[in-house]
Amino acid sequence: MSLGPAVELSSDCAACGLESGVIELYDALSPATRFGLPVVTRCKLCSITHEAQFDREPARPMREIPANLCPACLSELGPRALDAHVCPSCGASAKLLETAASTDLSSEAALAQALDAWAERAMFPSRDALLVATFCDPDFGALLARIRLRARLEVLADPFGPAPMRPAATTTIASTVEEVPVAVVPSIPPPPLIPPPPSIPPPPRRRRVPSSIRS
Ligand SMILES: [Zn+2]
Ligand SMILES: [Zn+2]
Structure with missing residues (x-):
């Protein structure tokens, strides 16, 4: 059990x-x-x-x-x-x-060593292969800069784990939702058509009143 x-x-x-x-x-x-x-x-x-x-x-x-x-x-x-x-x-x-403890990766040498060790463990042919297969931005210098800024290190969806795919799916949905309103807004310029109608109703009322009085 x-x-x-x-x-x-x-x-x-x-x-x-x-x-x-x-x-x-x-x-x-x-x-x-x-x-x-x-x-x-x-x-x-x-x-x-x-x-x-x-x-x-x-x-x-x-x-x-x-x-x-x-x-x-x-x-x-x-x-x-x-x-x-x-x-x-x-x-x-x-x-x-x-x-x-967490390894300090803020130096070029430390980051290179950590990536090389990871690449070897995960059986990537090279550090670059690991970078390309893993990170949204596979550039070594960009990664080092993000680490120094303590920024989030975004990775590509991992086909072997469901967890990493959630952020990617959320991002896709968010970007789609953002695009929809932009496309809808420009198609709402019928305000110019609204002014005419209000000027039409008044006449009928005036016509009905007189007609009921006359009859
Ligand atoms: Zn107990
Ligand atoms: Zn870590």
Whole structure:
């Protein structure tokens, strides 16, 4: 029941700004994941790493503990327990601890080294291949400038992960919506046609009144 393959998600890196740069590994057999936390997270660019820590020993082997129960006291965990990463019954808690600091990428050499290491890990033939396949702006100098400005490092949609595609889809929808009003506005110049009508109604009233009096 609680057995399952590890799940990998991604999130933006708060340290270096890399969009979808932090890989989060969830494991159903980890007490931390029972409390809604990944077991380990690591940024592909700056390498900042967090590892989950659970402050108790599980009461039984994790495979024997249903996924909705606290691994320490076996009481049921509700949504609030997951949000707070704390068991309301026994106080057992899970948290993420930084186990490797973010690499300072503000120098050309440091950024080059980080990109080369990433390219090798991900089996890209070169740093440039990684840049072109990953970043919206694949220029090395532009990337370095954005890092120095602590700007968001935008990446292309990743076909292997659903998370990175959300920003791209949102951008597409937003740009489409913006274009529609622009096209509609110019087609609303019929105000000149409105003045004539008001001058037409008055006559009928005047005609009706006299006619009813005459008859
Ligand atoms: Zn990072
Ligand atoms: Zn508990």
